[in-house]
Amino acid sequence: MPEIKPFRAIRYDYTRSGGDVSNLIAPPYDVLGQADKDALLAKSDRNIVAIDLPHIPPKSLGPQDAYDRSAATLQAWLADGTLVREEKPALYVYHQTFEHAGKTYTRRKFITGVRLRPFEEGVILPHEQTFGGPKEDRLALTKATACNLSPVFGLYTDPEDIIGTAFAPIVESEPDMVGTMDGVVNKVWILTEPHVIAKVASAMAPKKLYIADGHHRYGTGLNYRNWLKEQKGGELPEDHPANFVMLVLGSMDDPGSLILPYNRVLAGVDLATVLEAWSAGTEPAPGAKEDIVLYDGATGAERKLRYADRGKLRSLEPGQCPSWYRLDAAYLHRHLIDELLRVRMGREPQVRYVKSAEDARQVAKDEAGVALLVNATPMGHLRAVSEEGGLMPQKSTYFYPKLATGLTINPLAA
Numbered sequence: 106m107p108e109i110k111p112f113r114a115i116r117y118d119y120t121r122s123g124g125d126v127s128n129l130i131a132p133p134y135d136v137l138g139q140a141d142k143d144a145l146l147a148k149s150d151r152n153i154v155a156i157d158l159p160h161i162p163p164k165s166l167g168p169q170d171a172y173d174r175s176a177a178t179l180q181a182w183l184a185d186g187t188l189v190r191e192e193k194p195a196l197y198v199y200h201q202t203f204e205h206a207g208k209t210y211t212r213r214k215f216i217t218g219v220r221l222r223p224f225e226e227g228v229i230l231p232h233e234q235t236f237g238g239p240k241e242d243r244l245a246l247t248k249a250t251a252c253n254l255s256p257v258f259g260l261y262t263d264p265e266d267i268i269g270t271a272f273a274p275i276v277e278s279e280p281d282m283v284g285t286m287d288g289v290v291n292k293v294w295i296l297t298e299p300h301v302i303a304k305v306a307s308a309m310a311p312k313k314l315y316i317a318d319g320h321h322r323y324g325t326g327l328n329y330r331n332w333l334k335e336q337k338g339g340e341l342p343e344d345h346p347a348n349f350v351m352l353v354l355g356s357m358d359d360p361g362s363l364i365l366p367y368n369r370v371l372a373g374v375d376l377a378t379v380l381e382a383w384s385a386g387t388e389p390a391p392g393a394k395e396d397i398v399l400y401d402g403a404t405g406a407e408r409k410l411r412y413a414d415r416g417k418l419r420s421l422e423p424g425q426c427p428s429w430y431r432l433d434a435a436y437l438h439r440h441l442i443d444e445l446l447r448v449r450m451g452r453e454p455q456v457r458y459v460k461s462a463e464d465a466r467q468v469a470k471d472e473a474g475v476a477l478l479v480n481a482t483p484m485g486h487l488r489a490v491s492e493e494g495g496l497m498p499q500k501s502t503y504f505y506p507k508l509a510t511g512l513t514i515n516p517l518a519a
Contacts, residue, residue, distance in 0.1 A: 108220035111194035114513035153511030172249035212361030218349035230491035243325040253515035257319035326350035351515035376401035382449035402469030426493035
């Protein structure tokens with residue numbers, strides 16, 4: 106069972122800005138480059154990226170002095186009152202209001218500490234493959250600051266909306282913090298009432314948690330705890346903060362929990378080559394619901410296709426869980442790209458990952474390639490693959506909008 110624990114967050118003293126933290130928060134570190142960091146710091150030199158993004162790109166380990174500077178900045182901001190420590194343990198009710206496809210949504214979540222559990226225990230479940238470099242960067246930053254600076258995004262099932270009902274009274278009041286980022290309105294209410302926290306913890310106890318975004322950050326939490334145990338020469342006390350990691354948790358059943366398509370672009374490939382290579386694995390989809398749309402960057406031509414040989418995956422990857430074979434991303438990468446296209450081209454295709462269809466078309470034009478406009482992975486597929494112990498190909502899901510970094514920081518020192 107997942108153990109939910111309120112925590113005394115380090116957060117901005119929002120009273121200095123009338124509750125508006127728009128200039129202080131940032132998107133997750135792993136979607137930012139140097140230009141993004143510069144733009145955020147131009148809004149405010151106290152933006153969280155000054156701490157959370159010490160090394161660019163964060164996909165590999167940076168120099169130690171970069172992480173030391175982040176730690177020094179964190180301490181300086183605590184000393185001058187930019188950041189403060191919550192007086193009482195709290196849960197942080199977190200809503201994001203946004204527009205998509207002409208409709209307004211609110212994704213309801215809460216920020217909490219969750220006891221770390223190895224994936225093999227089946228309580229907290231991953232859904233996607235991860236890589237070593239980002240974990241090294243995050244571990245170095247965590248060691249230097251002794252904090253979770255940005256949260257993991259997790260999901261749970263709640264068809265009866267028990268958690269949302271528990272939080273309903275507090276969200277009727279004005280939020281403590283509001284921050285607009287990339288057109289998304291982020292609202293936070295600080296909840297310290299013990300009886301509400303106990304009700305939420307009890308309701309969450311029998312559930313499983315599914316990591317939506319932040320696999321590297323969760324892995325870093327496990328690695329940091331293990332490193333700290335080695336430093337101390339034994340097990341940590343049960344209530345030690347490093348036994349917990351900061352998660353933003355939202356319901357899979359919330360209408361605002363959207364998974365959008367994560368499109369691909371094949372760089373330097375023409376449409377005729379792709380169609381010929383895939384002739385054995387796809388079929389035209391005129392007038393039918395397509396599995397994928399190919400867009401030729403050179404001519405603007407489009408082709409709608411259906412996946413015609415999904416059973417092929419079982420012979421290519423006989424050891425996968427049953428639900429893995431239903432994944433569009435698995436069929437696209439393992440069969441169409443890795444097998445058919447690679448053989449046809451005689452080399453490894455160069456794949457770019459692009460979120461919006463409009464941007465994917467533009468990348469296809471810029472790189473003389475073909476955009477692969479895909480369907481979104483259904484939430485049910487994510488849940489099924491996770492519960493069966495499978496892992497999706499990278500970039501199988503795009504949870505929109507991204508969480509804001511800087512609303513809360515989780516201290517890990519005892």
